[in-house]
Amino acid sequence: MRSQYKNIARVVKPHGRKGEVLAQPLRGLPSVLTPGMRVALTPPALKRDRFCTVTSVTDTGDGDLVSFEGIDDLTAAEGITGCYVLANRDDFELDSLDAAYTDLMGREVVDERFGSLGTIVEIMSTPANDVWVVEGDRYGEVLIPVIEQVVLDLPDQGTISVHVMDGLIDMDK
Structure with missing residues (x-):
């Protein structure tokens, strides 16, 4: 329910x-x-x-x-x-709110240093900020905090540009 x-x-x-x-x-x-x-x-x-x-x-x-x-x-x-x-x-x-939420799902996320990280598969809400769960072939699962210092460009459609902070990408993959 x-x-x-x-x-x-x-x-x-x-x-x-x-x-x-x-x-x-x-x-x-x-x-x-x-x-x-x-x-x-x-x-x-x-x-x-x-x-x-x-x-x-x-x-x-x-x-x-x-x-x-x-x-x-x-x-x-x-x-x-x-x-x-x-x-x-x-x-x-509710339809417009859910539509905006689902519009983020499946969007490609690209880092300025590492290139394509993959696509958003989940959005987690935390007390401090939301976190996008991004999955891709090259780096596996990457957790992106949705904060001003990280999300560089969030257009209405298309690719989302980010600056991943050091330590968020597992370079051993």
């Missing part, structure tokens, strides 16, 4: 003194947060309700600047930093 709620974003940091936070969509997917959306913040805290309503969303290019009902000062915003934002599947267009 599919869960009624889906992780859609993670609160990265507070922004300003009025309770706004920077939230980034998970798995490099497009944002689906909208004003009026009822969401759950996890893990829950003792001093606030787990559920709240999104009051405003502004795309910053580096995530969304989000205001939640009841989070109205810097201390409250700091209290939800690191929380995941879960939304009811009925409150957003």
Whole structure:
């Protein structure tokens, strides 16, 4: 049975003194947060309700600047930093979110030094960042952290360019 709620974003940091936070969509997917959306913040805290309503969303290019009902000062915003934002599947267009996720699967990944690493076969979500599992003939399985220092170019279609950090490729293969 599919869960009624889906992780859609993670609160990265507070922004300003009025309770706004920077939230980034998970798995490099497009944002689906909208004003009026009822969401759950996890893990829950003792001093606030787990559920709240999104009051405003502004795309910053580096995530969304989000205001939640009841989070109205810097201390409250700091209290939800690191929380995941879960939304009811009925409150957003799941097809477009799943389509963006599946668009990454099977895409070729090329490193600037090592050439073609293979294709993305899985996307793992970790608390720090997502990780692409790339499989290819030359290097076998390579785990690519989805972070700014590694992912150089992520076009809507075609080959993804990366800079693999030292130690991530098993050169004995």
